[in-house]
Amino acid sequence: MKNNITSLAVGILFAIGLGVSGMTRPEKVFGFLDVFGNWNAALIFVMLGAVIVHFIAFRFIVKRKSPLFSTQWHLPTKKEITWPLIAGSFLFGVGWALAGYCPGPALTSLASFQIRPLIFFVSMLIGMLVFRFLDRRFDIKR
Amino acid sequence: MENFYLPLIGGILIGVAVSLMLYLNGRVTGVSGIIYSAAILPIKGDRVWRWYFIGGMLIGGFILKIFKPDAFTGGLPTEDWTLVIAGLLVGFGTVLGSGCTSGHGVCGTSRLSPRSITATITFILTGVVAVYVFRKLGIFE
Numbered sequence: 001m002k003n004n005i006t007s008l009a010v011g012i013l014f015a016i017g018l019g020v021s022g023m024t025r026p027e028k029v030f031g032f033l034d035v036f037g038n039w040n041a042a043l044i045f046v047m048l049g050a051v052i053v054h055f056i057a058f059r060f061i062v063k064r065k066s067p068l069f070s071t072q073w074h075l076p077t078k079k080e081i082t083w084p085l086i087a088g089s090f091l092f093g094v095g096w097a098l099a100g101y102c103p104g105p106a107l108t109s110l111a112s113f114q115i116r117p118l119i120f121f122v123s124m125l126i127g128m129l130v131f132r133f134l135d136r137r138f139d140i141k142r
Numbered sequence: 143m144e145n146f147y148l149p150l151i152g153g154i155l156i157g158v159a160v161s162l163m164l165y166l167n168g169r170v171t172g173v174s175g176i177i178y179s180a181a182i183l184p185i186k187g188d189r190v191w192r193w194y195f196i197g198g199m200l201i202g203g204f205i206l207k208i209f210k211p212d213a214f215t216g217g218l219p220t221e222d223w224t225l226v227i228a229g230l231l232v233g234f235g236t237v238l239g240s241g242c243t244s245g246h247g248v249c250g251t252s253r254l255s256p257r258s259i260t261a262t263i264t265f266i267l268t269g270v271v272a273v274y275v276f277r278k279l280g281i282f283e
Contacts, residue, residue, distance in 0.1 A: 004194040006166040011198020012205070014159035014171060014244075019206035019213035021152020023243075026218045030282070033266075033273040045146045047247065049153025050160070054252035057161035067168030074169045076250070078240075081260050088239020089246070089261040093268025095231030098276060100218050102243040103236060104173040106229075107196065111203025112214035119222060120229040127233020128174075128182045142240050 002069040015108040021046040024109050026100025033097050084142045160249050167191065172245020173199075174236035220281055239265075 022028040023046060031040030066072055096102050101109070101120050109117035134140065160171040169191075180192035206213045217225070236242040239261055241250065246265075250258020276282060 003167050003191045006162070007191040007195040008198040008201075010159050010163045010166075010171065011195040011200075012202040013162070013198075014156060015199040015202025016205060017152045017155030017159055019152070019202070019210055020155060021149045022213075023152070024206070024213045025215045027215060030218055030273060033269040034277070035270045036274045037277060042145050042149045045149040046153035046156065049150045050157040050248045051153075051252050053154055053157025054161050054164075054248060057157070058164065058252050061161065061165045067164070068166050070168045072168065074167075075253075076170065076240075076255065076257075078257060079255075081257060084238050085240060085257055085261055086264055088235045088237070089264035090239075090268050091231045091235030092239055092242060093235075093265035094272045095228040095235060096243075096265060097269040097272035098220075098231070098281070099225050099228030101228070101232070102173075103177060103232065104199070104242070104244050106232075107173060107177065107199050108203040108206070109214055111200050111207055112216075114214060114216045116217035116222070116225055117214075119225045120217075120232075123226045123229025124233035125177075125181060127230040127235070128178050128237050129233075130230070131234050131237040132178075132182050140238070142238065 006069060014104070015111075017050075018105050018108050021049075023102075024105040029096070029100040029102075029105075078142075082142060084140055088142075156244075156248060157252075160244070160252075164249075170245055170249045171195075172241050172249060174233075174242040175240070175245055178237050218282060224281060 018024050022043060028043060031038065032043040099120050101117065103124065106117055106121045106124060110121055163169050163171045176192045176195055180189055180196060241261060246258040246261040251262055
């Protein structure tokens with residue numbers, strides 16, 4: 001139960017961070033990716049702020065035997081660079097550029113009750129369902 | 143000034159949030175993976191926290207809507223079908239690629255994971271080229 005409450009709290013803080021940073025505004029994301037046009041580098045500072053904080057915090061946190069409310073760490077262990085990793089990131093990059101939404105900001109934007117984030121989000125779920133379908137057929141090694 | 147201090151503050155909040163997730167629950171905050179495991183994969187015992195996280199993000203969205211309504215602009219000036227294509231690509235691509243801006247871009251990059259650094263460079267470079275190409279094609283009119 002503690003894990004659920006902390007997840008809820010982290011979700012709230014994470015969404016507010018996305019909103020304050022500008023990530024929920026597709027024009028800002030578009031401007032950030034528009035390097036050869038009208039480049040708006042502002043979102044570099046989002047990445048910079050988040051990565052610097054977590055880079056430092058990570059080193060202290062994983063020195064502990066276990067997380068506060070769990071008996072073990074649940075961190076990814078895969079190391080190999082695979083084709084699905086690259087192909088998936090490529091497709092994600094194309095979609096991100098086309099709509100200006102990535103999954104977190106799209107989820108947060110559902111709370112605005114605007115139609116466009118909703119269209120994007122439902123399509124995203126369908127894209128995930130398509131993956132699930134293919135994965136069951138072909139057992140994709142990610 | 144204003145151009146970069148809000149992105150920086152927002153980024154620090156994001157960094158604090160994912161650090162809390164690691165410190166308290168020992169988990170990576172990867173939104174695409176959380177949505178996929180919560181909504182698409184068949185029921186497993188360990189999924190409830192993911193629904194709480196999703197609920198938290200929606201509550202965060204409501205708080206923004208009240209106190210910072212300009213956080214939501216409703217999207218780019220494109221036709222609705224582009225959102226459908228974009229959503230399909232992002233949904234399929236993030237699961238195939240094992241992560242998105244949060245899981246790879248923030249958490250994995252901070253951990254210096256080679257997979258996440260590769261993924262992050264790939265989706266940012268692809269995004270830059272794609273915006274250039276879409277602009278040429280006249281999609282953002």
